[in-house]
Amino acid sequence: MSAPTTDVRSLTYVQAFNEAVRQCMEADDSVFCAGEDVGAFGGVFGSFAGLQARFGERRVVDTPISEQAIIGLGVGSAVSGLRPIVDIMFMDFLLVALDQVVNQAAKLKYMFGGKATLPLTITTAGGAGRSAAAQHSQSLEAILCHVPGLKVVYPSNAYDMKGLMVSCIREDNPTVMVKHKRLLGAKGPVPEECYAIPLGVAEVKRPGRDVTVVAFGRMVDESMRAAKRLAEDGIEVEVIDPRTLQPLDTATIVESAKRTNRIVVVHEAVRFGGLGAEIAAQIQEEAFDYLDAPVGRVAAPFSPVPFSPVLEQAYLPDADRIAAAVRSTLQRA
Amino acid sequence: MSAPTTDVRSLTYVQAFNEAVRQCMEADDSVFCAGEDVGAFGGVFGSFAGLQARFGERRVVDTPISEQAIIGLGVGSAVSGLRPIVDIMFMDFLLVALDQVVNQAAKLKYMFGGKATLPLTITTAGGAGRSAAAQHSQSLEAILCHVPGLKVVYPSNAYDMKGLMVSCIREDNPTVMVKHKRLLGAKGPVPEECYAIPLGVAEVKRPGRDVTVVAFGRMVDESMRAAKRLAEDGIEVEVIDPRTLQPLDTATIVESAKRTNRIVVVHEAVRFGGLGAEIAAQIQEEAFDYLDAPVGRVAAPFSPVPFSPVLEQAYLPDADRIAAAVRSTLQRA
Amino acid sequence: MDPTPDVLRDLHRRMVRIRLFEEAAGRLAEAAKLPGFLHLYVGEEAVASGVCAHLSDADRITSTHRGHGHLVAKGGRFAPMMAELMGKATGYCNGKGGSMHISSLELGMLGANGIVGAGSPIAVGAAFASKYRADGTVAVAFFGDGSTNIGAFHEAANMACALKLPAVFVCENNEYGEFTPRSKTMAITDIVDRAAGYGMPGVIVDGMDVVAVHEAAGEAIARARAGEGPSLVEAKTYRFFNHHGVQNLGLKYRSDDEVAQWRQRDPISLLEQRVLADGSLSQADLDATWADGRAEIDDAIAFAEASPLPDPATLLADVYTETLR
């Protein structure tokens, strides 16, 4: 399932998020939202704009600055039969509440011998590029993907945002939906009807025969930009957006790697221990005999995110670095 | 530097830890310990036994059950010139305090433009195998290794424990020292003098020409056991214990892989996103042309740690599974 | 006014069942028949019993690492409990949770918890669901004195008050957190001093007097059901055994005298003396309760021992729910 080419009205990434929440709340009274400033104010990124006016304070709840209790609110109400959407403003703040996410939400069903379902959606915002410095810019998805019991979704565009968010809300497992802060205003065609994009299904954003680039979140745009430039030199790059990071659609990635024989994984998180490591490990396990070059990784260097824009720019992967990595992968005999 | 073959008195892993702390406290008044039950009681694993009697309540401090404040106590006192050793009883509980570890301790120096040093040692206990179930058995080292600013140490024996703990305490950066719960009583030769094993230096536990196995913590014993069995069939396994996980001694591992051309990485953590992924990714990047088979991984499956011993046994990697992985790696043409 | 004989019989029965289950578990642990940690509730029976006597299966509770008593008081059956402690497939959690995660959603027991303080935020979520559905149910969070020093407790108590949820916070103040006395970990003596900081009423009750607990909990739960918001009930109590395991004397962190003094106020004996004195129950009533409990325990142990271990093939089952919609 991928974005319609026929012209539908276009929405921003955050409007698509908002519409998914609104339509799911209209369809199911057990769905509610809670978080800091999500009520009257509509969320610091406007993600929840208009929802309290539409659904009232019962279903759109302003909470104290208490991330552990916010996740606990979600866990306890989900196991009691509701479908909470709880918001953690910045992904960095998940670290304040990780016990509730990892030790409670993710493990509860298993610890109960399967005798529980936890239809909980945790929404948050990740990524750098806004000079928000070390504690408001992190990409921590690799930590979440290492946790059995969680699902992790990271949309790269407005269309996917709506469809994936609908799936998260309907999902019967704890899911973390990560918005990228620099994509909030990105516009794209978004159908009005309430559609779902299944979790765990990657999308080939661009077919190509020479090399495969795997990227998610904002890095999809950078990869497409790199691919466009490389195409001018006759290099055909296949760009794959996993969209869901856990479970990961390894099959689609491996199938592509077996065709192109060369693959580069891109992410904003630091390289050491990032999702690129897992993807590289799986590809070399499953496509070893097909690879003409090592799986390349383009990622942030091993440091906190710096404040100064010149440093942050030097820190973040971009189309140039992706293109360079692709070229060096191709140079490998 | 590796364990002496000449006979010195032998200590348990936890006694070696205790002696390292005691000797460093004798040498430097700025070193102190704090944590739950570490004072009068000496720590739930006996790690701090006798230290409060020896150094008094000023230097061996019982704290409330407040992991965030325990790490904060370490951060604030370290940046104020002390050398805290703060204990988080079980590694699983680090998740309650991860903000202080990741957003504060690890980033403080960088956010301050380098104008601070943080000689902080966080000690904890990880690993499964004691029927302690999903919240007292986790191996979360991969999460810590993904964090710039932290160093992570995971000794596999009493000798390394003492030498590495001494280095942690003398280290001017935040370091997490992970004890494995099932190694606490493991005895080995430990010199009386206060010796340091440098961080970031792996040890070749056993030379071998046919295949390399990388393992740390309790998995070193299992790997050595597997190597011994395989040797009976004429398969010579080289076993490498990185000892420090961050920074990782990639050079030693890659050099070995280039000699044996086949390598298997072992850990207790779940496979997806575990440290094995990063090691595999680095090896295929740096030794691509030398590999005769994909880098193999032996790790826990993707589930929380189950309580029932039969399930936990099915969950945990062991010598059998390591041996099987080595054999299948060798079967690869 | 005094509880009726039926209520007293019910309170007695809950306490006796907890005592019998815990003592049996302790014996099995000594015989090395129980894997993992074992945190016994012996001595604190009046707290869970006095509170849970007011609750139906539709009301929800969250528990702690010391959770058997809460489940028994909430109606837990011995057979699947004992099977769970033995890691058998017939346990409440199919052997996947064990003592530290024992739970029963049908009984509204949202799990023992291995993370100190982590149950309270979950209770807030359960209380939110009660209010959301306006179904008159409540949520009760049980927690220890030591856990009130951890952030999760604070956030939960404040959020419950801010959202005026039907929640009751029940503190089992047994004066110790593991092996460290309260005096070393907080500068206050009474946990109830924390209630005002959240804007909820707080009351101290003798946690060895089940009738007193029953009365105080009744008011707090009625208040919650009436939509008047959360309350804190602090029960002064004591664990007769060690933090985990079954040793009770010769512990280096508390004196045998202290243990002996508290044992003088064994909550079950106190109730039995009282009901016999005022004649509300007869010795025969009490004996019958003990006899029933012993019979249930014997059957439960037999059941658990005869039960199969989980099939290793089920290791990866129950990590995720198959989503159908």
Add this chain to the structure above:
Amino acid sequence: MDPTPDVLRDLHRRMVRIRLFEEAAGRLAEAAKLPGFLHLYVGEEAVASGVCAHLSDADRITSTHRGHGHLVAKGGRFAPMMAELMGKATGYCNGKGGSMHISSLELGMLGANGIVGAGSPIAVGAAFASKYRADGTVAVAFFGDGSTNIGAFHEAANMACALKLPAVFVCENNEYGEFTPRSKTMAITDIVDRAAGYGMPGVIVDGMDVVAVHEAAGEAIARARAGEGPSLVEAKTYRFFNHHGVQNLGLKYRSDDEVAQWRQRDPISLLEQRVLADGSLSQADLDATWADGRAEIDDAIAFAEASPLPDPATLLADVYTETLR
């Protein structure tokens, strides 16, 4: 008894310097010359000033996301502060921290903090170091009303009391957490109600009256220095600008009337009226302070604008300390 003219001049000077720095930063932000977030302290100057007037460079403070005022009050120089806000190599943090992480160890300012509540546990560590060395220094944690709902604050307050540390907890209660009023996030009106739950004294003070803050903080800090343990000081105050940025009127979450009423009680005007009325300072004194501050700001902006950006080659410097021993 009333502060001496010298003390009043010092308090006035600290407040004026904060005001001038923040207004200049606001103007630069509007001119898009400052990257990232900007949380201004305007309106709350009396709090940091009244407290820090009692502190030496050896005393340590922890701050919040709204940290410029704390650093200025602790003696921060405008030039490296402005350079840091511009992300220049000459900033206090060489451009790596920015507004939300601005710090100066030499001045005992342990950093603004982007994580609500995270500063308080660090202040506990600093206070521990003071007690450990018995050097008579203290640690002060500044934090907002909203942050008292997060676990880290609770753990820090309790631990400081349990260990009887020389710490002072200063709450800047400006009635809002971001865009949400206090009434929605807690069931209490006064943060000071939380002090008793930790076993420390708590006092409410008019956060717009710098002399009142100075007096209350003086007692709390003296108590800490005397080894009598922590205190909580709640200063009722108000931020004149939006949560971040410089908009102050037409905000959807608070009325312009409310803003206007608080501005009536501008802490700097209140002090100036008072000192002129009782003659302790002259108009000339006040003018001189403003003039000095303006001159310093102009120099600081010129310095910052002329300063070089960090060399991208330094990106990976400062992640780790080279350990030599």
